[in-house]
Amino acid sequence: MAKKKRRGVSAMQEINMKPAMNLILILIPLLLTSMEAVRIAVINVSTPQIGPASEATPPDTRPEDRPLKLTIALTNRGITVFARDQVVENSDDPLGPTLPKIEGQEEDADGNMVNAMVYDIDKLREMLVDFKEANPAEENIIITAEPNIKFKDIVTIMDVSREMEDGERRRSLFPQVVLSAGVA
């Protein structure tokens, strides 16, 4: 008698899970296909703001007192850096860009690495670190480029100018990016 009772209870406890299983097995492939395999991140960028005329620097100010106004211009020949409205000159080639392109490798349309002239990212990073050490409060950087420069090159420059890895921690350089109209 006691045995019978126990059996009855166990039969009650076993719920029919088959419909729930069917539902879950359909939902999982559906969600897996719609799920993104990559993680998306964003870069904040702003357009130049039109400021009042009083912000314009008087011409008689000493160069070191002027705002830094760090500007990176990307051209087909390389990177030209401006600081305090002055071009940072390349001592080897005063008329050329500050950091001419160097030989390196880049991805072609099929995703293969090919030899090509690429931007000198390491030198640019060193230069930006020097600027940051000289002006620790400065956070803005203006990036501009020639009309045919590709978007991926601009993002690379933004990555370099935003922060750098200093051992295990990241050091912020110039996180406020302003994109300006193209180089004439």
Added chain:
Amino acid sequence: MTEERKNYELIPENYEEEMLKRKKASKKSKGKISDSGDVNINSLMDILTILLVFLLKSYATDPINITPTADLELVRSTSLLQPEATVAVTVSKAAIVVDNRPVLVLKDGRVEASQKRGGEDGFFIIPLNRELVDAAERKRRLASVNPSVTFDGVCTIIMDGDTPYRLLTEIMYTAGQAEFQNFKFATISLES
């Protein structure tokens, strides 16, 4: 009484041994198969439920949905900022799309002169501006009835890596005319 005796007589001599064997056999089989012959799916259900919750969670938290195609190869970046739910302008090699509405077709990564105010040298893309003004208006109307929504003039640009800078400036200028001042460039995060 006589029946009982008969039954008793039917019990074989090795009855106890037989019963012990049966008990052992039933103990062994208990863990694997239940009485009715069904497979025990409880542990499988646990795994599937956890997987389902995880998938639903990751599905719900992404405010922008991007499907990379051959025409839209996103750029990789070291940025860690999370995307937000804003007006999204998608620029692939073939077309410009605003919030899943096709706006105009691109030819060799350029907007046709007839679609721009000022012709070839113009920066103002007329159909894109119309769509963005509508999007801003929708957002503003939503903000007027729902205090948790604000129109902050932010626009997410999802752009193919090979897009020329010229097109980017045209899009930013056009968006600026529709009161979008701040932009977020969507990239693939290199950090895991």
